[in-house]
Amino acid sequence: MQTQAVEDYLKTIYEIQREHGKVATTVLAERLDVAPASATGMIKKLAEMNLVAHEPYQGVRLTESGRKIALEVIRHHRLVELYLAESLGVPWDQVHDEAEKWEHILSEDLEERIDKALGYPTLDPHGAPIPSRDGTIALAAQDRLIDLRPGQAAVIAEVSDHDADMLRILGGLDLYPATEVILISSQIGSVTVRTGGNEYQVPEEIAAYVFVRPMEPA
Ligand SMILES: [Zn+2]
Known part of the structure; x- marks a missing residue:
């Protein structure tokens, strides 16, 4: 049995594992927009199917077969x-x-x-x-735009795909993958970046979901 729900759980566990290392049931439930009790029930089922391993207080992790399905999806x-x-x-x-x-x-x-x-x-x-x-x-890429030092240059590697509003704002600022940026300054609530001769202020909650590859200082 490999239902859509099973696939969504495995994929989401993979993504949270990548972002946070550890997958708490509460975080998983929130991301999937389900009640914590139903997430707990599903995790039990997935464990019986040998797709996840679950130790009390240790969080959930994918088994080799669970990871395979997640990557396929x-x-x-x-x-x-x-x-x-x-x-x-x-x-x-x-x-x-x-x-x-x-x-x-x-x-x-x-x-x-x-x-x-x-x-x-x-x-x-x-x-x-x-x-x-x-x-x-x-x-x-693991580094985030928000974590660059002032003066540091980087190439945008990846942006989170989950928030359409955020993607429209990034597109409006021309901040697509493979774009070179320099962090000019960080202030409360935003960072200022320069790209292609323009300077933009990027809100903190967006800069936290833009992943970059820092370039070596020239
Ligand atoms: Zn997507």
Whole structure:
């Protein structure tokens, strides 16, 4: 039994594990917008299916088979996002919601055709790595824009795809993946960055979800 709910749980556990290292049931319930009691019930089921391991007070982690399913769903999601953006011209703030549905129903055949049509891409429209078919995934950038030092230059690697409003603001500031930025200053509530000769103030709650690769000082 691999229902959509199972896939959503595994994918979300993978994402929280990446962000926080440890996955608390409360955080998982909040992210999935379900009551803590139903998250606890589902975790029990997933543990019985040997897809997660769960020690009291230690949080939840994916087993090898759980991780495999999570990466397969994420592969579908990110390929679909890129296909919608590149081949159909869907704006980058709208592809996520569509991909949330497609990721569960995409056949292996269509997955392969999309992969081939796009030239075997490695990054989705938000800069997130696309897992390979055999279940490996490139290391995602860990540094956040908000953590740069004044004067430090970096390249934007990835932005969170979950918030369409945030993506529209970032797009309005031309802060797409692969853009070079320099952090000018940090102040309470925002950071000031320079890119392409312009200076922008980026609110803290957005800068915290922009991942960067710092460049070596020249
Ligand atoms: Zn997405």
